[in-house]
Amino acid sequence: MPLEGKTLLLREERAEDQPLLVALRNDLETQAWTMPLPPDYTLPMYMRRFEAREFSYRRDDARFIIEIRKSGAAAGYITYTALEQRWEATIGIMVARPFWGSGTAQEACEVLLEFLFQQLGLRVVRLWTHSGNQRAVTLAAKLGFQVSVRMRRAGYKDGQMIDNLMMDLLRVEYYARRSDLVDALPPLG
Amino acid sequence: MIRAPFRGRRITMRPFEPDDLLALADYLNHPALTGCRYTYGLDDTLPVTQAAVERLYARWSEQEQGVTLAVLANDTLALLGHAFAHWGWDRLAPDLAVVISPEQRRQGYASEAFQLLLGYLFGFTPAVHAASWVADWNTGGIAFLTAQGFQAAGHMRHAGLRDSRPYDMLVMDILRDEWAARQKEG
Numbered sequence: 001m002p003l004e005g006k007t008l009l010l011r012e013e014r015a016e017d018q019p020l021l022v023a024l025r026n027d028l029e030t031q032a033w034t035m036p037l038p039p040d041y042t043l044p045m046y047m048r049r050f051e052a053r054e055f056s057y058r059r060d061d062a063r064f065i066i067e068i069r070k071s072g073a074a075a076g077y078i079t080y081t082a083l084e085q086r087w088e089a090t091i092g093i094m095v096a097r098p099f100w101g102s103g104t105a106q107e108a109c110e111v112l113l114e115f116l117f118q119q120l121g122l123r124v125v126r127l128w129t130h131s132g133n134q135r136a137v138t139l140a141a142k143l144g145f146q147v148s149v150r151m152r153r154a155g156y157k158d159g160q161m162i163d164n165l166m167m168d169l170l171r172v173e174y175y176a177r178r179s180d181l182v183d184a185l186p187p188l189g
Numbered sequence: 190m191i192r193a194p195f196r197g198r199r200i201t202m203r204p205f206e207p208d209d210l211l212a213l214a215d216y217l218n219h220p221a222l223t224g225c226r227y228t229y230g231l232d233d234t235l236p237v238t239q240a241a242v243e244r245l246y247a248r249w250s251e252q253e254q255g256v257t258l259a260v261l262a263n264d265t266l267a268l269l270g271h272a273f274a275h276w277g278w279d280r281l282a283p284d285l286a287v288v289i290s291p292e293q294r295r296q297g298y299a300s301e302a303f304q305l306l307l308g309y310l311f312g313f314t315p316a317v318h319a320a321s322w323v324a325d326w327n328t329g330g331i332a333f334l335t336a337q338g339f340q341a342a343g344h345m346r347h348a349g350l351r352d353s354r355p356y357d358m359l360v361m362d363i364l365r366d367e368w369a370a371r372q373k374e375g
Contacts, residue, residue, distance in 0.1 A: 149343030154282035189354040
């Protein structure tokens with residue numbers, strides 16, 4: 001069963017999604033990482049990566065395809081990694097250019113955050129971005145994240161030195177923004 | 190043979206060897222190191238078994254995106270602690286840390302190990318930025334990093350739980366040119 005938002009779903013990755021993932025990886029702008037990868041990834045590489053995923057009940061990561069409800073189109077993907085059970089995870093998102101500015105990324109993040117806080121009971125969610133990616137910083141701020149660490153001139157991209165940024169959102173801050181939800185976990189400290 | 194960057198006036202840093210593991214387990218289990226062992230992959234708050242130390246040794250021996258070295262006294266060859274640098278994703282911006290056995294503290298070993306490690310990173314690799322992570326309750330660690338020329342880059346909030354309260358991880362960093370300026374100043 002997918003995670004459901006108003007206009008989109010977060011569903012499991014499928015073989016037919018691989019061409020989109022290759023295209024996203026081979027676009028230097030949608031890559032968005034602090035150290036670009038060469039735009040030469042192939043469909044066979046991605047198929048092997050997809051088929052190599054193994055079953056486990058002890059996963060510390062997840063990857064969801066963002067699917068638009070109305071059209072059924074795949075708009076990108078969203079992940080969490082570095083899961084520490086009942087404590088923290090780090091999220092990441094990559095959205096195809098036609099969906100930029102449409103609210104897709106924000107809604108996908110909101111759906112994933114609800115899963116991480118309401119279902120997994122995390123105390124904090126983090127993300128990494130950089131000072132050259134103002135879209136990501138603005139989106140994260142809209143979601144309630146704040147810049148907690150700024151590593152000065154720690155990266156290089158597009159011919160510029162950039163600051164690596166860690167942003168985080170505490171559980172208490174998330175629930176303060178979600179008046180429709182009640183936090184049933186006892187507070188810490 | 191030890192390469193020049195890892196030999197200092199009072200200490201030498203070299204890869205761990207099987208003969209080091211008893212001494213390694215001994216100091217890792219010192220209560221004063223609880224929560225600041227920098228042994229990524231082992232729970233920093235639980236007692237460390239010899240088997241866990243052997244797994245740690247195996248992992249350190251096969252590291253590809255960083256290095257963890259034993260810190261030894263030049264005069265006695267005693268194991269003093271460990272030092273690591275991890276560049277992971279991007280060699281521009283490694284992390285580093287030095288852990289000295291609490292029995293061997295306040296003798297300048299950590300400073301010497303840290304400077305050797307920085308000398309390696311800025312002298313032998315493309316690093317332009319180096320960072321170290323220290324818990325906000327570790328005032329000694331923060332003072333140490335400040336003395337090494339590091340400055341605060343921020344707080345990773347709610348890094349963990351200690352004495353029933355969440356604590357933050359302070360990130361401190363130094364740039365290549367800041368390090369070079371300190372070298373000129375002597």
